Amino acid sequence: MTEKAKKAVVIGSGLGGLLTAAQLAKDGWSVDVYERLSLIGGRFANIEYNGYQLSTGALHMVPHGTKGPLATMLRELGADFEIIQSSPMAIVRMPKNSGETDYKNGYEDTSHVDFKKHLTSKNKLMMVLLTLSFNAGLIRPGKVGFKTWYSKYIHDDRIDRCADSFTGWALSTTADEVTTREVFKIFRNVYKYGGPGILVGGCQTVIDELVRIISSNGGTVYTDMEVTRIIIQDGKATGVIAGGKVIAADLVISDIGHKEAWEICEIDGVECGGASQVSGFSNPAFKEYEEKLAGMKPSAGLKICFASDEQILPDGCSLMLTPYTRRINGLNEVTIADPSLAPPGKHLVMCHQRTALDRLDKIDEEIELGLEDVKDLFPDKKIEILIVQVHHGRWPVNRAFSGTDFGNKTPVSNLLVVGDGAKGEGGIEIEGITFGVRDAMKLIRSMDR
Amino acid sequence: MSRCIDKMYVNSNCVGCSQCIVFCKHGAITARGRAVISKICVECRVCISYCPMKAIQPGREA
Incomplete structure (x- = not known):
């Protein structure tokens, strides 16, 4: 008789949950994924609207394309998918005349490679020296904001704007809200893995494939099934309450965020009902974890999706950075890679703008500024605004500002x-x-031994 | 300004993600920073199960 498979419960069917579930199922675990909504995929799912394949969150884009970490993990899992690389990696829209701060008198679209020509020789040299010094370990700026750090060496409004445009588009932060260490690690990954690509079929292709892999390895993804409790006894998770039923488990994976998971923990029969109430427990690890949770700050952003009768970007290039707008940081024309994401003859563009947390109470104004940017960027194009999506708070762009995520572990x-x-x-x-997910799987496999 | 119709309302949890809009077969929801349910809503309640914020609720806003 074979040994009974160990049981893993995954709470939430976002990309992280499904990637983990697929690997666990392939490793021989008995896997249940519980999704509260009727929709699988979290903020990485397609939503169809008037014939356009919009998305719940992501821009149908894979930041490091076919050679990147996600594509590699998906291939290892046996997923069938296709990513069309953006070539050039990105174009940057600059004002026509140097010294101008908007596109009113025209613009020049330049590839990210040619962008350097807009810089002085001194700043070009400085950028090369700083990158080399960082990579060689000669300078360790650590947790200082990226802009604060580079401003000690370089003063150039164009660089400031482009840095904010890139971090706003990629991370929904300003260049100073992300640590220098994180930015350099990102740059290093761009060199290592390459630039972005668009998923043929959009995010949904990946989600459908992961569900297929989970199912074909004996796992199940349940929708409309909310996990209301994570049961913890004697310092170990013993199961969950899902759809009102107790499900015993040897391993519980949360894909709903650190805070959100901790809030539904029931420790030795006592409902947490909010992390702070657990502080009375004698375990100092709980207290330390809760203090960290209290400091976790989600980032906010705004997505404007529009349709155009004409193609916006040049053939092959699906990404444009827009450093001289009021709000929009960058945009993806996803139909450059996959025309089937829009009805025949139409083009689908997804714009992203970072939103300052202190502007969330004036979100109407932020939306208007974004919509004005769309008009200014494409004054001669016939554009139809399809949808405006805001992400913040508990349905954010990122649950923690980039560089401040704190790993997979909980005190349990x-x-x-x-x-x-x-x-x-x-x-x-x-x-x-x-x-x-890769780090979590390492932890699980080492526990398992 | 009332955001409620007879038996459905959008509570303050709404972040304006617009996910509900696409699942409404009746075109009754719009959103620019916050979802608004119009009078053409037939209270089929489909949108409730697609809202990640538990922001759409049956009943009248208190």
Whole structure:
């Protein structure tokens, strides 16, 4: 008789949850994934609207394309997918005349490679020296904000704007809200793995494939099934309450965020009902964890999706950075890679703008500024605004500002967190989620031995 | 300004992610920073199970 498979429960069917579930199922675990909503995929799912394949969150993009961490993990799992690389990696829209601060008098679209021509020789040299010195370990700026750090060496409004545009588009932060260490790790990953690509079929291709892999390895993804409790006894997770039923488990994986998972923990029969109430417990690890949770700050952003009768970007290039707008940091024309993401003859563009947390109470104004940017960027194009999506708070762009995610571990050894809020260092969005899942699987496999 | 119709309302949890809009077969929801349910809502309640914020609720806003 074979040994009974160990049981893993995954809470939440976002990308991190499904990637982990697929690997666990392939490793021989009996896996249940519980999704509260009727929709699988979290913020990485397609939503169809008037014939356009929009998404719940992501921009149908894989930041490091076909050679990146996510694509590699998906191939290892046996997923069938296709990513079309953006070539050039990105174009940057600069004002026509130097010294101008908007696009009103025209613009020049330049590839990211040619962008350097807009810089002085001194700043070009300085950028090369700083990158080399950082890579050689000669300078260790650590947790200082990226802009604060480079401003000691370089003063150039164009660099400031481009840095904010890149971090706003990639991370939904300003260049100073992300640590220098994280930015350099991201740059290193761009060199190592390459630039972005668009998923043929959009995010849904990946989600459908992961569900297929989980199912074909004996796992099940349940929708409309909320996990209301994680049961912890004697310092170990023993199961969950899902859809009102107790499900025993040897391993519990949260893909709903650190805070959100901790809030539904029931420790030795006492409902937490909020992390702070557990502080009375004698375990100092709980207190330390809760203090860290209190400091976790989600980032906010705004996505404007629009349709155009004409193609916006040049053939092959699906990404544009827009450093001279009021709000929009960058955009993806996803139909450059896959025309089937829009009805025949139409083009689908997804714009992203970082939103300052202190502007969330004026979100109407932020949306208007973004919509004005769309008009200014494409004054001669016939554009139809399809949808405006805001992400913040408990449905954020990122559960923790990039570079401040704090790993997979909780004070309970067999309760691990994956996905957003548990991203690995130097990983943009879903690539960071992949790094986090890779780290979680290392922990699980070492526990298992 | 009332955001409620007879038996459904959007509570303050709503972040404006617009996910509900696409699942409404009746085109009754719009969102620019926050979802608004119009009078053409037939209270089929489909949107509730697609809201990640538990922001759409049956009943009248208190």
